[in-house]
Amino acid sequence: MFDVLIIGGGAAGMSCALVLGSSRTKDFAKNKRIGIVMHQKTSHLQSALFNNVLGFKPGTTGADVLELGKQQLTLQYPHIEHIENEKVCELIKSDFGYIVITNKSNYKAKCVVVAVGYTNSIRIKGLEDYIAVHPKARLEKDRIWLKNVNHKIEENLYVAGTLAGWRSQFAMASGSGAHVATDILTLWNDGIQTKVHDKASN
Ligand SMILES: Cc1cc2nc3c(=O)[nH]c(=O)nc-3n(C[C@H](O)[C@H](O)[C@H](O)COP(=O)(O)OP(=O)(O)OC[C@H]3O[C@@H](n4cnc5c(N)ncnc54)[C@H](O)[C@@H]3O)c2cc1C
Secondary structure, X not given: OEOEEEEOOOHHHHHHHHHHHOOOOOHHHOOOOEEEEXXXXXXXXXXXXXXXXXXXXXXXXXXXXXXXXXXXXXXXXXXXXEEOOOOEEEEEEOOOOEEEEEOOOEEEEOOEEEOOOOOOOOOOEOOHHHEEEOOOOOHHHOOEEEOOXXXXXXXXXXXXXXXXXXXXXXXXXXXXXXXXXXXXXXXXXXXXXXXXXXXXXX
């Protein structure tokens, strides 16, 4: 049983995983099982080129970010489980949270974060009721979002990134993933507002 399972290995999904992973030394996060369905094939990062993202050397490609992000997660937070070469097909609500069905396997999760991007080709059964026209994209682009309030769709179900209704900018998608992570950490911390910072030593 995962405590949280993130769906999607793009900007929002990996940012969410990094912030969750960084909480590993906190008592409230110890023994939490965190996973990410590391599907990257259809990420918008695959074709992106970045000159306007703070901290990225101009000319950084999205393809590099996908690869380096995965490496960063693996090296910094090896306790996070990567589910590779699978894509999610269905979410089934259950008494403990959700059953996540992929093209190859099934997983149980108490909490799910959907971060699969805002293209209208979303093919995850169980999410149909939440799909609506994206509020901040041009109509002719045919983008969608999952209706939510502050990233929460319903109990134990969150959405992050462009699919949460944000415009498509890398910093916004990443920030959205980080936002969801800190909301989940706050819940784990009995409702006490939570963030995770590392500090440079002098
Ligand atoms: C050509 C191009 C240029 C861009 N240039 C810039 C720029 O200069 N500056 C800027 O700020 N932003 C830029 N962007 C935007 C930026 O790339 C996006 O805003 C960002 O990638 C959105 O992040 P996301 O996590 O919402 O979606 P994505 O990064 O698209 O991630 C979604 C992830 O979900 C996975 N997924 C999809 N379906 C499933 C499934 N069923 N199961 C499991 N996983 C699934 C996908 O493979 C993907 O990895 C550009 C985008 C493009 C396309």
